Amino acid sequence: MAYMQEERVPPLLTRIHQACYYCFKPGTDDSALKRCSRCRRVCYDRCQKANWKTHKALCSAYCEMQSDIAALDQPSGEPTEDVSVLNDRANKRVQSKMRILGLSLGRELTVMERNLIGWEPRCLACARTEEDIRAAGSPAASLKPCANCRLFFFCSEEHRIFAQHAHSHVPDPDSARGLSQCEVNFNIRQDSIVREVMGGSDEPVRWAPERVKRKWESLDGRTWEGEHAAELQDVGLPPLAVGPFLCSATDGLAFPMTILWALEKLNEGDAWTKKAILTIHVLGATQEELMRAMQFEEILHRLPTVYKLNLVLIGPEMKTVKAKDGTPVVMDTCPRCFRRGRQRVQYHYASLYHDFVASQGSAYTTPNLAIAFNSGCGSEETESWLPTIKSLVEKKVPSVFTAFNRDEVKLDRAILESAGAVLLPGLTGLSPWASQVLHLEPNKVKGFYSNNRFIAGVFI
Ligand SMILES: [Zn+2]
Ligand SMILES: [Zn+2]
Ligand SMILES: [Zn+2]
Ligand SMILES: [Zn+2]
Ligand SMILES: [Zn+2]
Structure with a gap:
């Protein structure tokens, strides 16, 4: 090989x-x-x-x-x-x-x-x-x-x-x-050894629960283990494997869970959980989201009355997708969702978000949520993020930005505020739905990062 x-x-x-x-x-x-x-x-x-x-x-x-x-x-x-x-x-x-x-x-x-x-x-x-x-x-x-x-x-x-x-x-x-650096490191090391032993893959497990919840259950106070450990045991995983397997799966599940967390924080009551169609705009979308498409089904599985989830992936990297910009791509769902006629539809636009907004003109409709995963908007491509953030503010789009690490949070918040976003108080810091697959920071002596580790800011 x-x-x-x-x-x-x-x-x-x-x-x-x-x-x-x-x-x-x-x-x-x-x-x-x-x-x-x-x-x-x-x-x-x-x-x-x-x-x-x-x-x-x-x-x-x-x-x-x-x-x-x-x-x-x-x-x-x-x-x-x-x-x-x-x-x-x-x-x-x-x-x-x-x-x-x-x-x-x-x-x-x-x-x-x-x-x-x-x-x-x-x-x-x-x-x-x-x-x-x-x-x-x-x-x-x-x-x-x-x-x-x-x-x-x-x-x-x-x-x-x-x-x-x-x-x-x-x-x-x-x-x-509350682990020490040494303990976190120990887990990182175990994780990297487990991956080599399991066939040498750099890819975390792409798993999402098959169960469909009967009704929306608030995520307040919930944790990865509390939500998923029992489900994994039901799947037949030996008890010792549950921890490492779940840890690996959180790397992708962090994406849909952060969306659900943000929707709950940004909406009052539970009317939002009963919508027939839910539309999410993913800003600065990359291969990371494309690769994990299946795991986004967790949104349908936690919102049983939603029958259609539109995931609109917008970002220059979407030029790698074969489908023409704006063509609906109906994704495969699990058998249970399929039987009920529930749909997960992906759209791709290979452009910057503000250009996408401009190109839509009067056809633009405000999504239920716009989300930028690990955007680094405060440190990279800042000039192109600025007009994007301004258009979110102008259109009053419920928005959330996540970050890999604490340093990025500071920089991201500065840029979001300078573009006119009024950041909601209390909604920042270490995310309850951060990926548990930690990495050592490059170019530094200390520090860890992971997918969607921090919420940089939430605004409308
Ligand atoms: Zn060798
Ligand atoms: Zn040590
Ligand atoms: Zn399903
Ligand atoms: Zn050499
Ligand atoms: Zn020294």
Whole structure:
């Protein structure tokens, strides 16, 4: 299955010297894997030869980058507990490396190349990487992983003592369940190993419950486990598998559940749950939503009197869809919905939302909800988001924006407000329907992100 290895982006453990960069098999202990003796950035079990043809060009450029970066000012080795200082140190270094590597390759970096720089192991106390420490004159530098999670690193025993307590024993502000960073890391690691064992897929489970609720039940105070654990046991999953399976499924279920959560918050009473047709506009839609189309059926399954769900996916990435803009695509539903004649219809428009609104002219009708998943509107493509947000405000569309992490929330809220949105109080922060599939932040020393992890803002 060599083709898969060439096509798949090497997963997390390959970026931190704990799995072979070619076959992705985790090393049982550190000695089982050998670093590439030239760049020292990737590891292999017995696959170095097989990967050499592909790795060669990057390896040379990487070595060149390392000597260029060694000539620059070296980052401070002072330990600090200030996360923003640490993340800032890491990010500055990452940006320089990416720039230098890009120049030497003479092209934009690929995802794999960005990943090698973004997820390079860094000391949790001082933010330096092995390359940084080597550049500062210690050729034998090696970072040691935390003995429990093995995902965070220390450059010396002194720095381990400095950072270990906070890492292992203080609840992380990004953990909904009050876990420490080390515990969250441990789960991330288990998840990545489970996926490799289950056939090496990067794709989370695409599962949605088959049951159809008899009537709408408020989501207030509900949790992923409370809502789904029993259903999964009914499906026949062994008890030990329920947790990891559900965790994986939340990555996609976060999309429909966030829609339902927002509809409940934005509507008074339950008249909205009894509408015959529900229309949702997804702004800045991407492959993420296309891939998870089936899981949106959970909306029908929680709103039994709705007979038609219109999902309108709008965004430049929709140009990959074969159907012509605006053509209704009737999606396959489950047998039960099919027998009752219930429909899930998808529309695609390969345009920016404000252009879509303009093109509709007087035919534009306000949807029940407009939602932008993980938009990053405050940090990326801000100029094109601004007129989109303005048109939502002008048309008084019930709207919600989600974000990957806390930093994005701040930036997103600033942009939403500057475009005239009056953000509803109380509806921001860690989402109860955040994906539980966490990822380590790239380009930083600490931090996690996940799909729809935060509600950035809700407005009408
Ligand atoms: Zn291998
Ligand atoms: Zn190399
Ligand atoms: Zn250190
Ligand atoms: Zn740890
Ligand atoms: Zn169904």
